[in-house]
Amino acid sequence: MTPSPAAKTPAPGKPTPEATAAAKDGQTTTGMRAGMVGLGATGVLAAGLVGTLATRRILQQRRRRRGRRIPMPSGQAALTEIALRSADAGEELTMLDRALRTAAAALAEDGRQLPVLAAVQLGTEGVRLHLDVPAPAVAPFTTDPSQSTVWWCPANSGELLPPQESREVDPPYPGLIALGEDDQGAIVLVDLEHTGALHLTGRLRGEVLRTLALTLALSPLAEQLDIAVAGEDTAPGLAMLDSDRVTPYPDLADAVQVLQAHHAEQQQALDGLGDGAGGAPDLSVAEMGGLWPLVVVADLDSCPAPEGTLDVLWDVLEQQPRSAVAVVTSSTAVPEAAGAAWSVDTDLPYVTVPGTAINVALSVCSDAEYASILDVALTADAPGDVPAPAQEPAAAAESVGSQPPSPVAHAETGAPSAREAAEPVSKPGLMAAFADLEDEGTDDEEDPSTPPADPEPLPTASPSPGTPVLPSLTSPTLRVSSRIPAPAGPEEATPARDAAVPLPEQPTGAGAADSPDRPLVQVLGTVDLLGAHGTVKSNRRTLALEMTAWLVLHPGANHHQLDEVLAPGGIVTRDTRNTRLGDVRRWLGADAQGNKHLPHVSTQPDKLYRLAGVDCDWDRFQQLAHSGRTTDGQAGEQLLRQALELVHGRPFSGIPSRRYAWAESLAQEMISAIVDAADDLAERYLARGDARNALWAATRGLDVAREMECLWRHKFRALSLLGEEAALESSVRQLDELLLELGSSMDEETEQVLRLL
Secondary structure: OOOOOOOOOOOOOOOOHHHHHHOOOOOOOOOOOOOOOOHHHOHHHHHHHHHHHHHHHHHHHHHOOOOEEOOOOOHHHHHHHHHHHOOOOHHHHHHHHHHHHHHHHHHHHHOOOOOOEEEEEEEOOEEEEEEOOOOOOOOOOEEEOOEEEEEEEEOOOOOOOOHHHHOOEOOOOOOEEEEEEOOOOOEEEEEHHHHOEEEEEOOOHHHHHHHHHHHHHOOOOOOOOEEEEEOOOOOOOHHHOOOOOEEEEOOHHHHHHHHHHHHHHHHHHHOOOOEOHHHOEOOOOOOOOOOOOEEEEEEOOOOOOOOOHHHHHHHHHHOOOOOOEEEEEEOOOOOOOOOOOEEEEOOOOOEEOOOOOOEEEEOOOOHHHHHHHHHHHHHOOOOOOEEOOOOOOOOOHHHOOOOOOOOOOOHHHOOOOHHHHOOOOOOOOOOOOOOOOOOOOOOOOOOOOOOOOOOOOOOOOOOOOOOOOOOOOOOOOOOEOOOOOOOOOOOOOOOOOOOOOOOOOOOOOOOOOOOOOOOEEEOOOEOEEEOOOOOOOHHHHHHHHHHHHHHHHOOOEOHHHHHHHHOOOOOOOHHHHHHHHHHHHHHHOEOOOOOEOOOOHHHOOOOOEOOOOOEEHHHHHHHHHHHHHOOOHHHHHHHHHHHHHOOOOOOOEOOOOOOOHHHHHHHHHHHHHHHHHHHHHHHHHHHOOOHHHHHHHHHHHHOOOOOOHHHHHHHHHHHHHHOOHHHHHHHHHHHHHHHHHHOOOOOHHHHHHHHHO
8 A cells, every 4th residue: 555645736727738639528447447546535534534543532531540551553454553553644634624614614614605616736836626617706716717626725824713713613524525536646535415425436336435434534624424224235334333324224125214204304394495406405595404415336247226226316316306315226237227327447547526527546555455454443442441451660760860661562563562561342254354464584784975956845833633623712613514505603612711820830850851961852842852963954853853763663673664664554765764763863963972863774783772861751751650550658759750740742843744553552641640740740749739739730741632531620620629600610611511521421520529628
C-alpha cells in the first residue's frame, strides 16, 4: 500500500483535453481499467476511522482503572492503523465541512436552495464543487464567469464560519461519499442523494462495495445517516462499527421494506411543497433538517432477493419528488431494471463522474484490510482495560539525566503490546496476520562528500487531525438546519470560566530543566528539541524533528524501520534516508568531547541506529513517576510533582497532518501514565489537607485528559476546601457540557462527591 495524501487541488481551470474527450453526457460506464488504489488513497476513510478512534479511546480512558491501560491493536491491525493515519485527510475534510456549512448558512440567509452537486474535488489547496446546473456562488466560494458550474474555495479562506458557529449548521450534504482520487491526486466525492443509485460490476466489485460501505459508516460529513446492509456477505461486521448508523438485514426484501418506509415518511413531510429544479423538493420553504439519508448497500449476487424485490427498489428511487434515499449495489452484470443507476466497472483504471470531466481511480481495500480496519475499531470499543506494560525499576531521581532505552513497545518491531499481555478481548477473529517485517540487515551510511539535495518543504505544524478536539466551554447556540434557508439566532453569552484561583509556584528540580546541557526531546506536549548543539535548515526541521523523536523513543532501529517513519508504506531511497539522517546528525551536533549524538551506524557493533547523550522528557517522566509512586511521604510527592512539571499538554501536540502516524500507541500510554500520576499526587495532597497543591496536580492532569472524572473529583474537592464556590460551580458546568458532548453520564462516584460538597 502506497500512502497518497490528499493532493494539491488547483483553482478551477480548463479541464485537460484528455478529460474533456472522455466526458460524455448521460454516460454510465467509462474509463479503461480500475486501479487498485488501496488504503493509501482512502483519505476520507482514514479520517473517519481516526476520528472514531479518538472518541472511543477517550471513552476507554474514562473507564480505565488506575495502573491499567486501554487495549491497543497489535500485529496487522496496528500496522493498518499506522497506514491509515499516514493517509488521514482529516484536515482537508474539516475544511470541506466548514466550507459547505458556511455556504449553506449564506444560502439560507438569502432564501436560496442548496445547489445539486455532481462531484467534489478536495485537496490540500482547497475544494472545488462541480454543480449539476449553473448557480451564482456564495461565500466562501467564488466562481469564474466562464465556468459557472464550478465553485472554488481555497484552504486558507478567511470567510469560513468559526468552528463553533459552523457546528450549529446542519451538514448540507450528508450523502457525500469518497470514490477515490483524480489524476492530480485530489480526493473525489459524489453526493449519493443526487446519484440515487450506484451499481458496481467487475472483479473488484465486492472490495469496492465494502470500501464504500466503510467510508459511509465512518463518514464525518454526516451527523445523521442510516445505512441498511442487506445480506450477510455484503459487508460482514460493518454494524459493529456504529450500530446506530448501520443496521444489517438478512435479505434484500427486508432492506427494501425499510427503504419504502423511510421514503413514505419523507414524502409525508414533503407533501404539498413545490418542486425545485429537476423535480427536487424546494428546500427553501420547508424544515429539512430531519430528512436525513437512508442508503441501502447490497451485493445482489450473494444477497437473497425474492422475485420482484429489485423492481420495487428501483421504483422507489424513481418516484418524485425525490426523497433522501440512495442505493449502492454490486453484481456480476447490471440488472435490467437498473436503468437509471450509474454503472461502474471496477476493472477499469479510471471511471468518469457523470456530468463532469473528472476521471477517478477507485479506492479499494482488500478483504484482509477490511477485516483489519474492523479489528482496529473493535479494539477501541473493548469495554475492559489491560495491565500496564512491564517497566524496569527506575534509576534514582538524582541520576535522571542518564537514561536507559525507552521500555515502551512499538507495533513495528512486533514486540508484545499491553493488549497482548492482557486477557483476550471477546470479538470475532476478523483478520489474518500481516507477513513478518523484512529481516534486518546492515544499513548503508551516508556519503559525507555528497551535499544533500533540498527537499520540498513539508507542511507547517498544525493540530493533528487525529487529536481529539474536546468540546468548547461555550453555551450551545441556536441550531440552524443547513438544508433550508433559516436565519441564525443570536448567540448566547459564554459562561464565565473558572474564577482565578492562585496556584502554588512550581519548584525547580530534576523535572524542570528548561536549558539542559544535553539535547532534550520533548513529546509531553508540543513536540520540540531543546539544547541541540547544531543547526538545521528551516525547511528540513519538521521531518528531522520527527526522526529525532522516533529515534530517542526507539533505540536500536534498522533502516527498514526508519524508512517507515520517513514514508509509511512507501519507497525510500538510500540517498533520501542518508540525507534525512544527516539533517538529524548536524542538528544534534556533538558533545563536549566531540562525540556525535547520532553516531554513524558503521561504528555500532550491531549496525543499528541509536542516539547517544540525548534525553527525552518521557524517559525522565517514567523514572520520576515510578520513584514517586513507590516512595511514601513528601519525598514521593516531590518526585511525582517533578514528573508532572515535565508535562505541557497532550502528548504529541502540534504535529503536522499525516506525520507521526507511529505515535498513537505511545501517546495513549503517556496519557494513561500522566493521569495516574496526577490522580495519585492530588489524592496524596488532599489526604493531608493541601488543597492548593491538589488543585495544581488535578489541573495538570486535566490539561492532558479533560475526560477523566477522577481528576475532576479532586478538583471539586480542592476548590471546596479553598472556599472557591464560584470556581466550583463553573467547573461542574464545564464537566456537564463535556459529558453532553461525549454522550456520557456522570459517574456515580462524582455525583456522590458533589452531594457531599
